[in-house]
Amino acid sequence: MKAPEALLAYLQQTPGMESGSKRLVLLFTQLGDFDSMEYAQALVPALSHLEQVGIQTLGIAIGDQAGADRFCVFTGFPRSQLRVVPDAELHRSVGLSPGLQAAGGPWPSLLLMCAGIGSPGTLAEVLRGYTGDRSAPGRFDESSLFRLAGGSGFQRPFELATVRLRNMNEVLSK
Known part of the structure; x- marks a missing residue:
């Protein structure tokens, strides 16, 4: 399965996530969304193993820098592995539901x-x-x-x- 072009274009601009590297990309919704929080909390214990086997992990969430800082402190997700976008444009472009x-x-x-x-x-x-x-x-x-x-x-x-x-x-x- 090939990733959507909009996501590939975003990743090409992100150091360490260029084409050819093993990568796990997480499209979180809003930083305050419970699913985003639970997924990050569940993934944190596996991050060191992913790194050991050469898989780069990147989370992309809807929010701002202050929200990203709080999200990472609360969930334990590494701040260096989380990028924020101001709106849902990237998420929509890959076909994710806008929710309620x-x-x-x-x-x-x-x-x-x-x-x-x-x-x-x-x-x-x-x-x-x-x-x-x-x-x-x-x-x-x-x-x-x-x-x-x-x-x-x-x-x-x-x-x-x-x-x-x-x-x-x-x-x-x-």
Whole structure:
């Protein structure tokens, strides 16, 4: 599969991401989007392995420099591997969905999506966050209190819900 031309053009202007290098490119949405935060948090532990095998990682998100700084501090994603664009033009050019467009702008859209409106699969994911998932890896280490919630080696009840509550608090409190 060939990457879209708009993305290839963007990468050609980014040091270390030129044609011919092994690369993992992440198109995050807005920096305050919960999916972007969760993906970055899940990827951070694997970044050193990716680097060891010669894969350059770059995240591209919609936002500004101050938001990128906060995102990286909160998620642990390396600031040197995150670029920000001021709008969704690059994302649209590669065919990504614009998401829910509620009247009143991005904040009402965010709150509606948190409630599962216009965001397919959200309610099922919320429920999974509370009940656990034996087929998914844990999000907290085995020494955490979550080991008391039914064992180890899988995503325990309330574990994912706690991650999401922390992320929601970060976004809505700033």
